[in-house]
Amino acid sequence: MSPLVPHIVPELEMMKRYPSELFYRGDLRLLDRPKVSIVGTRTPSLYTQQMTQDIAKALARRGVCLVSGAAMGVDALVHEAAGTENTIAVLGCGLDIRYPVINSALIASIEKNGLLLSQFNDGFRATNWSFVVRNELVVALGEILIVTEADSRSGSLRSVEFAQKMGKKIFVLPQRLGESRGTNRLLFEAEAEAIYDIEAFASTFGKAVDDNVTKDEFFYFCQTMPTLDQAVKEFGERVYEAELEGVVTIRNGIVCLQ
Template identity: 35%
Template structure:
């Protein structure tokens, strides 16, 4: 069968036709890949006649109608410039900024929309996901573990949802690390609305990305598609507080298909939010109590696979501390000491000290007493 296209407007880069096609409702990566394989280029797909489009197997009539409607609405010369004017960048699959690890998944998107720093997309990343209705325990664990991983050079990927996702992003940001938020909507859409501030901070210090074009609403069907990118960008996925039927477990399924390592934080057996995590552990997921468990399982302790921001030292067993955390730990003894005194003696930023104390408390190294005073915990 001979495929053809009308003589259309030429863009500076014909790859920009991927942008136009990504705005067609229902034309996902697989269908677009099938069309391009038959017609040769995205430009030829964009300008293909209705009869040619309808002759392609597996392309629903409503998708073809949507493409024809978009072709009437969109001006190929101006759409990419509109994105640039709004601070929205583009990364195409054949460009060096495109995440190399993402190319290995079954159906990587041809183009990513990006707000923030494109240059971090190829840094080593780790995903943290979990319940939107997280408990204080889950939020604390997510923030602490994400912060620990960030301090040794791993970027944090999550979905910027309420609960565990937001806590993981916050942990990375507070630790001076990088984080990527993968959205199930357009990068110009704040979802949930209360995350506007954290979204702006992620854009400033990391990146907000999506395969969905700007303006796309956060409809339920977009999130499984989003989840495959969260796992696809990462060397491993940590689940914190997931029910038996949870979106986080969809991410895990993608992770397993993609050959990624899966980790889970255990919790109270009486809390239904922990049943999904306990199920994962029974099925072979690595049980995680702290970041050291993850780093050890990934083989990143004592290797050059990461670029640590600080040296890591082993306090005992698999309990690891960074240089700064060790400075804080060494000041604490059997005699209670206030957080203010620790801050004065170390000269470390107050927010960092509080975060480190929280991490050490979770690891069982220190115990908090009334009045924000701390003592060393006795290790068995």
């Protein structure tokens, strides 16, 4: 049997009802990372595919953990672009079941390197109802919700409803008229903001760093641009070692990531 998450996850307090059971497989430390939820259609256009990957990669370079639902299309693109070690997949079935089958290898990689979550015990097979439950959990985990493409009947719009009830900001991609009618309607009705510049958007989550920089507790602390005194108090000589390695700079008494 998959183990239960052994502690309260603060973000989930925003759900209508905190999960009575929350099963996991993988690295629970990802729950402590800054997190963004991205969802969308199972049949994204080529434009949406590219932009979804670009957004996920830009956020991952800033140490943001990407959350999605392991479905075909946008979900899978998010998990892959973020890197399976930097993503949380929420399933609408038991964690012992690989669904959808086409994403079996991806889900197995996330279990090994990232984190799988589910409110359903091993052996439970997905239903229309369980996908709705999954969607609420996906939305609750992220600081914001990004919907990269959704038509007017898309299940992703149910995720939008959850985000609105939780008071979370919603972002969408600008799309052509007649396409992605669901997200275009959100823009028209001022219920979402458009991402026009991916790097500018991602920069609100911190400074991008090379993939070879370890994104650990020290990294996240330095994203806050602490004073030198604060950094030394928390991490001691690690601060000066990081400066010599070119990971951080110290300017006017402030520690900044390079």
